[in-house]
Amino acid sequence: MIDKINDLKAQAKEKLSNATHSMDIENIRVEFLGKKGKIIEILKDLKNVEASKRKEVATLANNLKNQLEEAIENKKEEIKNKEYEKKINSAKKIDLTVPSNLNIGSLHPITIVQKELEEIFESMGFTVEDGNEVETEYNNFEAVNVPKHHPARDMQDTFWLENGQLLKTQTSAAQNKIMLKYGTPLKAIFPGRCFRNEELDASHENTFFQMEGMMIDKDVSIANLIYFMKTLLSQIFKKDVEVRLRPGYFPFVEPGFELDIKCLYCGGEGCKVCKHGGWIELCPCGMIHPNVLKMGGINPEEYSGFAFGLGLSRLAMMKYGINDLRVLNSCDLRSLKQMDIK
Amino acid sequence: MYISINWIKDFVDLDGIDIKNLIYKFTMSTAEVEGIIEYGKNTYGVVVGKILSVEDVENSKKLHRLVVDIGDKKVNCICGAPNVKVGIKVAFAKAGSMVNGFEIKSTLIAGNPSDGMCLSEKELGISEDHTGIMILDDDTPLGIDIKQIIPIDDVIYEVDNKSLTNRPDLWGHYGIAREIAAITGRKLKPLEVEDLSCYDNLKKLDINIESSENCYRYSALTIDNVTKKVSSYKMKTRLTYCGLRPISLLVDMTNYIMLELGQPMHAFDKNFIKQINVKTLKEDTMFKTLDDTERKLDAGTLMIYNENTPVAIAGVMGGQNTQITDNTTSLFLESANFEPVIVRKTASKLGLRTDASARYEKTLDPELTKIAVERFVKILKEEDSNIEVSSRFSDLYVKKYDTIFIDITRDYINKKIGVDFSLDRIVKILESLEFKVTVKDNEMLTIEVPTFRATKDVSGKADIIEEISRIHGYDNIVPQTNFWKISPVREEEAHSLEYSSKKLLAEKFGLSEIHSYVWYDTKLNNELGIEVEDNLKIVNGLNKLDSTLRAKMGPTMLYAIYKNIKNYDDFGIFEIGRTFEYKVKNENCKEYKVLAIAKTSTKKTDEELLIELKSMLDSIVKINKNIDLEYVENTTLNDNFIHPVNSFVLKYDNVELGYITVVNPKIRDNINPKSSIVLAELRIDLLSNIENKPITYKEISKYQTVDFDFSIIVDENVKYLDIQNVINNSDLKYLQDYKLVDIYENKEKLNDKKNVTIRFTIGSYDKTLTKEEIDEEREKIISNLDKNGMKING
Numbered sequence A: 001m002i003d004k005i006n007d008l009k010a011q012a013k014e015k016l017s018n019a020t021h022s023m024d025i026e027n028i029r030v031e032f033l034g035k036k037g038k039i040i041e042i043l044k045d046l047k048n049v050e051a052s053k054r055k056e057v058a059t060l061a062n063n064l065k066n067q068l069e070e071a072i073e074n075k076k077e078e079i080k081n082k083e084y085e086k087k088i089n090s091a092k093k094i095d096l097t098v099p100s101n102l103n104i105g106s107l108h109p110i111t112i113v114q115k116e117l118e119e120i121f122e123s124m125g126f127t128v129e130d131g132n133e134v135e136t137e138y139n140n141f142e143a144v145n146v147p148k149h150h151p152a153r154d155m156q157d158t159f160w161l162e163n164g165q166l167l168k169t170q171t172s173a174a175q176n177k178i179m180l181k182y183g184t185p186l187k188a189i190f191p192g193r194c195f196r197n198e199e200l201d202a203s204h205e206n207t208f209f210q211m212e213g214m215m216i217d218k219d220v221s222i223a224n225l226i227y228f229m230k231t232l233l234s235q236i237f238k239k240d241v242e243v244r245l246r247p248g249y250f251p252f253v254e255p256g257f258e259l260d261i262k263c264l265y266c267g268g269e270g271c272k273v274c275k276h277g278g279w280i281e282l283c284p285c286g287m288i289h290p291n292v293l294k295m296g297g298i299n300p301e302e303y304s305g306f307a308f309g310l311g312l313s314r315l316a317m318m319k320y321g322i323n324d325l326r327v328l329n330s331c332d333l334r335s336l337k338q339m340d341i342k
Numbered sequence B: 001m002y003i004s005i006n007w008i009k010d011f012v013d014l015d016g017i018d019i020k021n022l023i024y025k026f027t028m029s030t031a032e033v034e035g036i037i038e039y040g041k042n043t044y045g046v047v048v049g050k051i052l053s054v055e056d057v058e059n060s061k062k063l064h065r066l067v068v069d070i071g072d073k074k075v076n077c078i079c080g081a082p083n084v085k086v087g088i089k090v091a092f093a094k095a096g097s098m099v100n101g102f103e104i105k106s107t108l109i110a111g112n113p114s115d116g117m118c119l120s121e122k123e124l125g126i127s128e129d130h131t132g133i134m135i136l137d138d139d140t141p142l143g144i145d146i147k148q149i150i151p152i153d154d155v156i157y158e159v160d161n162k163s164l165t166n167r168p169d170l171w172g173h174y175g176i177a178r179e180i181a182a183i184t185g186r187k188l189k190p191l192e193v194e195d196l197s198c199y200d201n202l203k204k205l206d207i208n209i210e211s212s213e214n215c216y217r218y219s220a221l222t223i224d225n226v227t228k229k230v231s232s233y234k235m236k237t238r239l240t241y242c243g244l245r246p247i248s249l250l251v252d253m254t255n256y257i258m259l260e261l262g263q264p265m266h267a268f269d270k271n272f273i274k275q276i277n278v279k280t281l282k283e284d285t286m287f288k289t290l291d292d293t294e295r296k297l298d299a300g301t302l303m304i305y306n307e308n309t310p311v312a313i314a315g316v317m318g319g320q321n322t323q324i325t326d327n328t329t330s331l332f333l334e335s336a337n338f339e340p341v342i343v344r345k346t347a348s349k350l351g352l353r354t355d356a357s358a359r360y361e362k363t364l365d366p367e368l369t370k371i372a373v374e375r376f377v378k379i380l381k382e383e384d385s386n387i388e389v390s391s392r393f394s395d396l397y398v399k400k401y402d403t404i405f406i407d408i409t410r411d412y413i414n415k416k417i418g419v420d421f422s423l424d425r426i427v428k429i430l431e432s433l434e435f436k437v438t439v440k441d442n443e444m445l446t447i448e449v450p451t452f453r454a455t456k457d458v459s460g461k462a463d464i465i466e467e468i469s470r471i472h473g474y475d476n477i478v479p480q481t482n483f484w485k486i487s488p489v490r491e492e493e494a495h496s497l498e499y500s501s502k503k504l505l506a507e508k509f510g511l512s513e514i515h516s517y518v519w520y521d522t523k524l525n526n527e528l529g530i531e532v533e534d535n536l537k538i539v540n541g542l543n544k545l546d547s548t549l550r551a552k553m554g555p556t557m558l559y560a561i562y563k564n565i566k567n568y569d570d571f572g573i574f575e576i577g578r579t580f581e582y583k584v585k586n587e588n589c590k591e592y593k594v595l596a597i598a599k600t601s602t603k604k605t606d607e608e609l610l611i612e613l614k615s616m617l618d619s620i621v622k623i624n625k626n627i628d629l630e631y632v633e634n635t636t637l638n639d640n641f642i643h644p645v646n647s648f649v650l651k652y653d654n655v656e657l658g659y660i661t662v663v664n665p666k667i668r669d670n671i672n673p674k675s676s677i678v679l680a681e682l683r684i685d686l687l688s689n690i691e692n693k694p695i696t697y698k699e700i701s702k703y704q705t706v707d708f709d710f711s712i713i714v715d716e717n718v719k720y721l722d723i724q725n726v727i728n729n730s731d732l733k734y735l736q737d738y739k740l741v742d743i744y745e746n747k748e749k750l751n752d753k754k755n756v757t758i759r760f761t762i763g764s765y766d767k768t769l770t771k772e773e774i775d776e777e778r779e780k781i782i783s784n785l786d787k788n789g790m791k792i793n794g
Helices: A002-018 A020-035 A037-046 A051-089 A109-123 A151-155 A172-184 A224-238 A292-296 A312-320 A325-327 B005-009 B019-029 B175-183 B235-243 B247-259 B340-350 B353-360 B368-383 B410-417 B425-430 B462-470 B493-507 B522-528 B552-563 B608-623 B666-672 B685-691 B720-729 B772-785
Strands: A186-195 A207-218 A243-247 A253-263 A281-288 A304-311 B002-004 B033-039 B044-056 B066-069 B073-079 B089-101 B107-109 B112-114 B117-120 B154-159 B207-209 B213-222 B265-267 B276-280 B285-289 B293-297 B302-304 B309-313 B332-337 B394-397 B405-409 B437-438 B444-448 B571-581 B588-601 B630-633 B642-652 B655-663 B677-681 B706-715 B737-745 B753-762
Touching: A002 A037, A020 A037, A020 A051, A020 B437, A051 A253, A051 B353, A109 A186, A109 A207, A109 A224, A109 A312, A109 B493, A151 A304, A172 A186, A172 A207, A207 A312, A207 A325, A224 A243, A224 A253, A224 A281, A224 A304, A224 B552, A243 B019, A253 B005, A253 B462, A281 A292, A292 B571, A304 A312, A304 B666, A312 B213, B002 B005, B002 B175, B005 B154, B005 B175, B019 B033, B019 B154, B019 B175, B066 B117, B073 B089, B073 B112, B073 B117, B154 B235, B154 B309, B154 B666, B175 B425, B207 B213, B207 B394, B207 B410, B213 B276, B213 B293, B235 B247, B247 B265, B247 B368, B265 B309, B276 B332, B285 B720, B302 B340, B332 B340, B368 B405, B394 B737, B405 B410, B405 B462, B410 B425, B410 B462, B425 B437, B425 B444, B425 B462, B425 B737, B493 B571, B493 B588, B493 B685, B522 B666, B552 B571, B552 B588, B552 B666, B552 B677, B571 B666, B588 B608, B608 B655, B608 B677, B608 B685, B655 B666, B655 B685, B666 B677, B666 B737, B677 B685, B706 B720, B706 B772, B720 B737, B720 B753, B720 B772, B737 B772, B753 B772
Parallel strands: B207 B276
Antiparallel strands: A186 A207, A207 A304, A243 A253, A253 A281, A281 A304, B002 B154, B033 B154, B044 B066, B044 B089, B066 B073, B089 B117, B107 B112, B213 B332, B213 B394, B265 B332, B276 B302, B285 B293, B302 B309, B405 B444, B437 B444, B571 B588, B588 B677, B630 B642, B642 B655, B655 B677, B706 B753, B737 B753
């Protein structure tokens, strides 16, 4: 019996070493350790072994069973690893230089710049408002201190409509409505499409975007306006900008300013961008005219405030280096698809 | 407007002041300067010469050989001017000199040596006169530099007219000089004028203002014995440099005073004027203005009449019938103040914006009319000492502006500017601008506004704030924060809906945002065969054809598809824009905010594209509002780009939100017959008003559910909605959910039927269902479908 066990041991060892596939291992397991396996048979047959040798045989057989189980596990693992190795080594090398199919569209540059600005303003407590594109003469002109036949109407060529309304020439057309809607204190911006009856060229469009802002509170001073504009523009351009105010005439503010920023490209030395002046004219602003406040239901004795206009089209052009205003309304995807989404 | 520094120097001492720096300060304190021209910089070596001899040049009809004495020597000169004469004094550009950048060299002309040239006024740049060479006064010293007698050297700067819109006082040099005096802290010299009271014994002119609401003041004077015809070189040069053409002494005089004081004047030939009346035209009239143009004037136009004959369009231009001619020796001088709006209306109606009308429409100070006459006489006497004033100063002053007083405290000023000014500094600045200031207790100032600022420019405290801060210099104001409450605001729902929709379309569906125009394009409509309904029109558009505002976004989206289709086969675009509804004539139009989406492909079918477009709309409403849209067959929209069969109206809660359509093949074929095109419009403004459908959490059943698929055979024209209706009305106790798995259509195998596979999920929240309960539910579905002619396959 002992010989038989030793013989089984040799047999199993040889079979195991010849095995190359997980199926072979399974067969070996069944042959020796299965319900009717050769080693199991021996263990079942112990009662027929003479009593004096029974213990020795049992020990030998049990040892063999344990050794074999372990060897089978090891061999299994070894074969599995080999099989994976083979699988991995034979895998197709993937070409990642093939371009991705993104199918990502694009937002209009105005939308992108507008969103950026809105986020800055919202963080400063401004409400975002929305105006109409067709406006009444009252809202576009009278309510912002430009009565009929005022020479300032020549400053903007207006598209008049057959019913006496007009295509709004300036975002200021929303000032009156916003003041009446919110009262004081007021912090609001109102972006929108504006229209001027002009021939198109690289720097003139009949349809363009502005963003206007108003801030009204008690004792708002010119010094506050300068501080605010400087802070705001530094946020917009993501660096500290130097600003200066010059007198500018806009009927809805008094005093009115043209705000220039020190050229961001040359730092004021003079270059092509600033036409060698060192400064870039960026946005009209001013202290809101008392008449405008009055018409908006706000007492100018108690409250004062400032308003400012930002040329969204212009800022979008600056951001992307677009040198022809007409690109923005071209609907040409060859241009527009170059824009991103954020 | 052009400003001459020489002219300014008549009124302010600018010694020791850097002119460029001064102009910069003017920009920073008063108005925008558009450019600076330095005249005379490129002219030198021009001297006074005397023509000693004139000989004809052989074989030339025009050329003469001159010998010119230029003081230190005599030189030869070949000259083609018709007015050369022995003995006259001329402006002579020597060899080696420079005339407005043009170098003069010794040369041979028609074989004759020529060492310089005699100049015309045009060549010297002081007028447009090029009829002959300049003939200088006999007493002009020989050989001196021409710049000693003609003020050729000058710095002219151009002020942006727009930035002077609210400053009637700055439309003349004297007003500008006042600003410069304030900016530099120097004294403004008083204007030298003729005292007219010495003529008070002369006869009064007959003036009547019938239209007193349109003419605030009419001042006049007559002057006889004008002997000179041409103006001095100084006057000519100044006019030319400031952009006006010298014409004759009297015309130049009115222009000169206008450029100096901002007060337009008109000189009539005195012989034609008996009695002046200012009134409006009773009926449409033809009238010839002094620019030799016959103009049709509307009834109501404000005119100057001589007795019953119109002689000038008030504030705009004089008539030819009474104008100054070469023979005029006596004039009737008008210096008037007209109501700005009527002048502006007349000028724009006639398309005749003159220097006079541009000034009147700014609301001039009526006090100016008298000063202008006084100054006119003073300057005219300098030009022509022989003149005789032949009437007393005659003046009808109908409307005098009230004197404006503004009360303001130092504290208020400092609060509004954000600078701590001393009372002294405030008073000094205001007085430099000729405001009269009285200081009372508690630092209360009462400020009297000078008449030339009081017509409409300065009226309240804000204006005083402006005067003080701009003269102080905005650059000198230190930026200051304020104690505003800053609380971040939440973005409004309506606003975030727009951005979220745009982002979704771009990111998830790969579309590109465009911006189109808000009006229809007639040319493209014709090219594509798009017919649009009449809508609100622009009345003064640059292109008369393209004047109809859009009632739908569809056409403008199709233009954009058309523009891009030559570059791309498969693409989609979107825009949030406005549409306009104009139903009732002359009433305000309604404006809507609309999201429009268009998609085209050469690979996908109309059906595939339309379903893709539907999924975009569904995503937008689901993500933003958690709602589902209804797609109702279109029976109302009949625009010719909309597909009569495959178009649907978008609805939610019985409100129409827009439409979705395959583009009508008639239009599609004009864009590209190989492409499928689909289009949708969604009223984003209405959508934003819809309330978010709340999400209530439903617990997941603890008990097992059973899924099974039914393949249902139906007629091909049965809609999924029809099947849904049957299922929903089957009174199923345990149906938890069902969804569409597939629709199979195959003409050959199924004829006019189609195979719709739906997966049902059956289960209970209270127990595990028995086989019998499940089977009962299955049978109920089958029998209900069967009742409606929908058979289960297999």
